[in-house]
Amino acid sequence: MPRTGSDGLSNDPVHVDVDAPRRIGVAVVGCGNWGRNLVRTFHQLPGADLRWACDLDAERLAVMRAQFPALATTRDFDAALDDDGVEAVIIGASAAAHRDLAVRAVAAGKHLYVEKPLALTVADAEEIVRVAEASDRILMVGHLLLFHPAVLYLRGLVESGELGDLHYLYGQRVNLGVVRQDENALWSFGPHDISVMNFLMAEMPYSVAARGQAYLQDGVEDVVFVNLRYSGGRMGQIQLSWLDPHKLRRLTVVGSRKMAVFDDTALSEKVRVYDKGASISQDYATYGEYLGLRQGDIVIPRIPMVEPLAVEGEHFLACVRDGIAPRSGGREGLEVVRVLDAASRSLALDGAPVVVEPGRATPGRAE
Ligand SMILES: NC(=O)c1ccc[n+]([C@@H]2O[C@H](COP(=O)([O-])OP(=O)(O)OC[C@H]3O[C@@H](n4cnc5c(N)ncnc54)[C@H](O)[C@@H]3O)[C@@H](O)[C@H]2O)c1
CATH class of the missing domain: 3.40.50.720 (NAD(P)-binding Rossmann-like Domain)
Known part of the structure; x- marks a missing residue:
């Protein structure tokens, strides 16, 4: 029961939650x-x-x-x-x-x-x-996967050096439907994988090649294969389709020390880290000694799952409230559009490599 004074108002001390964020x-x-x-x-x-x-x-x-x-x-x-x-x-x-x-x-x-x-x-x-x-x-672009705990875990693996040097990544984003009329599979699905690859590579690709085909509607590619070239010989490949019997949302990351797979269709255990790799010995007597294949443990890390859209929304509100630069700001969003644009031009050239116009910032990379 609140205690009231002679004026009928509460005598309880007014509680102001100074920690509550401004709405x-x-x-x-x-x-x-x-x-x-x-x-x-x-x-x-x-x-x-x-x-x-x-x-x-x-x-x-x-x-x-x-x-x-x-x-x-x-x-x-x-x-x-x-x-x-x-x-x-x-x-x-x-x-x-x-x-x-x-x-x-x-x-x-x-x-x-x-x-x-x-x-x-x-x-x-x-x-x-x-x-x-x-x-x-503040300008933030809704690149949802940059707020997915599994993607942040992969980024941690890359940054800590646990995977070694990144060699290549490949993403598969395929299923049956939804067939869109106003954009092709590249523009509909591609932003997800391109944003994640740029985030893990900590830069945008310098060259893109894409081939695709429109089977259902004239001029709207249902299936697109994209190849991305990053600095230092690193590569990315993306398979995009809404005309496929499988539902795959998978990213494979191959490093010089370890490899990792993110499967977003799995209900739990979305990331597996494979202690697998191959190395060439400089000092060998037989071919068996020349090529060393390592088949180590497979680790399934415990990654607490939260709804990425809620995390993304909270991040945006915090950026507005506190004047922080968003993880997926306008320049990162612009870089993704530059890659999509280059991929579209390559599609029109039936897969000829197209140089991506240089942008400036990438997630986590100082300008
Ligand atoms: N982050 C993700 O995972 C994700 C997933 C799906 C779609 N998207 C993106 O979300 C956006 C919307 O996609 P969608 O699937 O909801 O499309 P949609 O066609 O279902 O809905 C678009 C809505 O925008 C409205 N609209 C269009 N022009 C408008 C205007 N000038 N003013 C007010 N309303 C307008 C339309 O009436 C429609 O209701 C796209 O940019 C799409 O790429 C993001």
């Missing part, structure tokens, strides 16, 4: 298949005050109101931009709309979270980065 007012624009996950996440995060859900499509908004009855919804993006309580805009709309929405949000003084890919052309991605930097606004 950031946010608006989510784009409430489609993925955007509704952003609405759910920012609705749940204690550091967020979700004030608006916006979409051009009234039916999508009706779905949001049914799920979150207290949430204000609008088809008019300006209504959210005019709200002084909105500090940050979360853009989960179709990629073709990212540039226009992002530029308007920055002009209204808002910080930005933009879903991957940052934009559909290098010029548009550059413009988003430029306006955000010029206005000193």
Whole structure:
């Protein structure tokens, strides 16, 4: 029971939680298949005050109101931009709309979270980065896997030197459906693997070659194979398809000392580290001594699993609150678009290698 004084007010000392983070007012624009996950996440995060859900499509908004009855919804993006309580805009709309929405949000003084890919052309991605930097606004790109505990574990293995020197990586992201009409398998799936490979390699590739084929719809490749060349002879390869009998979300990392596999379809035990390798002896008498193959233990590390989208959302809110540079900032997002653009040009040249225009920053790499 609270103790009350003669004025009827509580005599209990007022409790101010000085450690509680300031809540950031946010608006989510784009409430489609993925955007509704952003609405759910920012609705749940204690550091967020979700004030608006916006979409051009009234039916999508009706779905949001049914799920979150207290949430204000609008088809008019300006209504959210005019709200002084909105500090940050979360853009989960179709990629073709990212540039226009992002530029308007920055002009209204808002910080930005933009879903991957940052934009559909290098010029548009550059413009988003430029306006955000010029206005000193936080810009984060939704490269979800950079917030996956298994990917962070792999990065730790690389940084600690446990894998030795990185030789090559390959990713498989294939399944049957969802078949998209407005973007090909490269632009739909590729940002995930490219962002992870750049993160593990701590740089972007200097050259890309891609081959693919459109089987279902003219001009929209359903299957794409991408080869990436990184410095020091390191390579990456990515297989992308929505026309495949398997559902694979797998990344294999081969280093000079050990190898690791991340299988995101596994319910648990998503990472395995193989103490396997091969070495050439300089001092040998027989061929058996010349080539040493090591078949050591397989370790399954215990990695606490958390929902990457919630971690990603919390990271963005912390960046806005404390002025921190995001792990997947605008420049990292721009680098991914540069790689996608080079891969698209290579696709048009039936796999001829294309030089990736140099960017500046990569995750974890000092400029
Ligand atoms: N991080 C991930 O794992 C992940 C997964 C899937 C999709 N995505 C990305 O999320 C974005 C949306 O994808 P999706 O699958 O939800 O697409 P979707 O087609 O299901 O939904 C897009 C929504 O954006 C709305 N929209 C388009 N232009 C708009 C505008 N100018 N103003 C307001 N609303 C607008 C549409 O009405 C639609 O409701 C894309 O960039 C996609 O690449 C990310």
